[in-house]
Amino acid sequence: MDYKILDNGRIHSKGYAMLGKDAKFTPFEFSRHAIGDNDILIKILYAGICHSDVHTAKSEWGATIYPCVPGHEIAGEVIAVGKNVTKFKVGDYAGVGCMVNSCGECEACKRSQEQFCENGKTIYTYNSKDIFHNNEITYGGYSNNIVVSEKFAVCVPKDAPLEKVAPLLCAGITTYSPLKFSKIKEGSLVAIAGFGGLGMMAVKYAIKMGAKVSVFARNENKKSDALAMGVSSFYTSTDKDAVKERFDLIISTIPTPYDPSVYLDLLKFGGELAIVGLPPVEHKIGIQINTLIHKAGKRVYGSLIGGIAETQEMLDFSLKNKIYPETELITPQEIDKAYENLTSGKAKFRYVIDMTKE
Numbered sequence: 332m333d334y335k336i337l338d339n340g341r342i343h344s345k346g347y348a349m350l351g352k353d354a355k356f357t358p359f360e361f362s363r364h365a366i367g368d369n370d371i372l373i374k375i376l377y378a379g380i381c382h383s384d385v386h387t388a389k390s391e392w393g394a395t396i397y398p399c400v401p402g403h404e405i406a407g408e409v410i411a412v413g414k415n416v417t418k419f420k421v422g423d424y425a426g427v428g429c430m431v432n433s434c435g436e437c438e439a440c441k442r443s444q445e446q447f448c449e450n451g452k453t454i455y456t457y458n459s460k461d462i463f464h465n466n467e468i469t470y471g472g473y474s475n476n477i478v479v480s481e482k483f484a485v486c487v488p489k490d491a492p493l494e495k496v497a498p499l500l501c502a503g504i505t506t507y508s509p510l511k512f513s514k515i516k517e518g519s520l521v522a523i524a525g526f527g528g529l530g531m532m533a534v535k536y537a538i539k540m541g542a543k544v545s546v547f548a549r550n551e552n553k554k555s556d557a558l559a560m561g562v563s564s565f566y567t568s569t570d571k572d573a574v575k576e577r578f579d580l581i582i583s584t585i586p587t588p589y590d591p592s593v594y595l596d597l598l599k600f601g602g603e604l605a606i607v608g609l610p611p612v613e614h615k616i617g618i619q620i621n622t623l624i625h626k627a628g629k630r631v632y633g634s635l636i637g638g639i640a641e642t643q644e645m646l647d648f649s650l651k652n653k654i655y656p657e658t659e660l661i662t663p664q665e666i667d668k669a670y671e672n673l674t675s676g677k678a679k680f681r682y683v684i685d686m687t688k689e
Contacts, residue, residue, distance in 0.1 A: 346474030379404030402472025
């Protein structure tokens with residue numbers, strides 16, 4: 332047996348936690364709720380590091396509940412199943428993204444938009460009070476296992492590259508979802524603002540969907556990478572006189588303070604600006620009402636990950652078309668260094684923790 336059941340039926344777990352916003356990661360032992368009739372137990376093999384993890388671990392999106400075990404890009408092997416489970420069997424591969432439960436009853440949940448649960452019962456993979464399990468705090472993927480409802484796990488083929496699948500469960504769905512929402516197709520003009528981990532995935536998906544894609548970046552450091560991926564134009568300025576295209580969709584992945592209204596002039600009539608990047612909470616971004624009125628005929632919307640059904644669709648699409656993030660495998664002992672590189676802009680690839688090296 333690859334897991335330990337405690338006397339109270341809970342599952343013994345080991346992970347890496349932040350004990351405070353200025354702390355370093357440290358080994359941490361805890362327990363997860365018992366395997367319910369509709370639950371599966373996943374042995375975590377790989378856990379991606381998302382910039383959201385950094386913001387949360389450092390209390391940059393509000394007060395974090397410590398100890399905090401981040402990680403919502405999880406891929407591993409099913410090692411136990413509840414008696415009513417039909418979606419998985421022991422030995423299957425499975426993935427878990429940003430949420431692990433919701434009410435299942437509201438209109439949003441019925442449409443598999445669980446991230447927008449209208450009853451406020453979306454349970455996130457970490458740093459969330461699990462109202463379905465006595466309000467215990469959820470712990471994420473920087474750990475050796477996770478117990479989750481089969482409804483909130485996605486199916487992963489046995490021949491899939493698990494270390495590249497893990498980051499898709501946040502970075503992939505976060506960028507795939509607005510492209511689908513805005514009905515991007517062959518010939519659409521799409522621009523991606525910000526060319527980090529999210530931006531690179533957005534470019535790959537948009538190109539595969541047939542769009543002509545441009546990139547807006549702070550500097551030309553990654554210009555050659557973008558052009559090699561098939562980007563048609565690379566801009567370091569948003570001056571409307573310098574930008575020759577007018578876009579059907581601009582996706583902003585920018586995680587730092589900026590003025591989103593500068594992108595409205597770069598949209599076609601009827602064009603859309605989708606915002607997926609989320610700066611630290613103390614930084615406010617916004618668009619003046621008079622700007623929106625004078626730019627009428629264009630739409631601005633926010634997009635938050637995607638529902639479970641769409642996440643499975645994204646994963647299937649990614650595997651079929653071999654769309655993966657550029658990844659760098661690290662050990663759990665290298666998490667602090669990875670965080671340092673992410674916050675200083677030194678990270679070129681998506682860090683993925685090999686949890687078998689614990």
